[in-house]
Amino acid sequence: MNNYDKIATAIDYISNNFREQPDLQQMAAAAHMSPFHFQRVFAEWAGVTPKKFLQYLTLTHAKNILKDTKATVFDAAFETGLSGTGRLHDLFINIESMTPGEFKNGGKALHINYSFAESPFGNILVASTPKGICHMAFADNREAALAALTAQFPNATFTQMVDLIQQNTLYIFTQDWSRLSDIKLHLKGTAFQLKVWEALLKIPMGNLTTYSDLARRIDHPNASRAVGTAVGQNPVAFLIPCHRVIKATGELGQYHWGSIRKTAMVGWEAAKTNPNEY
Known part of the structure; x- marks a missing residue:
């Protein structure tokens, strides 16, 4: 799916840089898209904005879910x-x-x-x-x-x-x-x-x-x-x-079909079940 490939590129970037809390322009640039187009495509895929999705990928969020x-x-x-x-x-x-x-x-x-x-x-x-x-x-x-x-x-x-x-x-x-x-x-x-x-x-x-x-x-x-x-x-x-x-540390860890895909799945599910969180 073409959109997923673009989103996966952005998620790879977000996963490696979430501690710096990248803004929309930085995330869109990683996906080689304009901020407007990236925001629309991402929201269609995840059901939430890239900024909210970024929050779902933080260690704090994962640790809270585990707790x-x-x-x-x-x-x-x-x-x-x-x-x-x-x-x-x-x-x-x-x-x-x-x-x-x-x-x-x-x-x-x-x-x-x-x-x-x-x-x-x-x-x-x-x-x-x-x-x-x-x-x-x-x-x-x-x-x-x-x-x-x-x-x-x-x-x-x-x-x-x-x-x-x-x-x-x-x-x-x-x-x-x-x-x-x-x-x-x-x-x-x-x-x-x-x-x-x-x-x-x-x-x-x-x-x-x-x-x-x-x-x-x-x-x-x-x-x-x-x-x-x-x-x-x-x-x-x-x-x-x-x-x-x-992992018990809150890190997502590896996945048989790719760690980026795992990150996408965890974030996507969090967005679908908690769309109004934060």
Whole structure:
């Protein structure tokens, strides 16, 4: 998406210079746009001004979210088993694990549909079995993204087509809740990985957690490193929100699909859930 590429350039600049609180002209120059055009494009993408978005990317904001999350909405969502707060309305994301028979012999028993689509964070590859979404990844390079998918299931049957499962899932980016029914994920993973991914689903949109806190919530308080590995192996971008896990210091840290994209996602979600903050 062309606008995302421009916005990503600006976010890269903002991320590296937020301590200096750059003004609109400086941010626009980083994106090679006029201030007026940059302000309009950015507001269309994020729903807030660049200045407000900049505030969402500060360490103070991240630390406040972490502090508030520990005692409020994350606990409630986690305890009730919800995938989010009231902002998510009726959206529930459920994981069904693949049986050994479904992925043995390189997934020979699986028929997988796949397609490419645009998201607010760039091109995306989404793949599904008849039981649900099995893979979703950002596809800056389509050939490489498809190769990564087929490497997971080398003997599966692949068909390039958009099915209803994919179509329904992609509505999450438009936040058109009226068109969303339950989203089902059909994933291959160890029992530990599935437990971590299920815990990730309970981090509400606009909130953040840490690796150590996530480990504590799945009753493995000493397994922060293993939790971090499982988070990094998440096969479903954005839907399983591994981008909401950050360092205890408040720094956003790395991300499988790029740290700038992670920064964009965290800021975008903060803007969508707290548009009147500050």
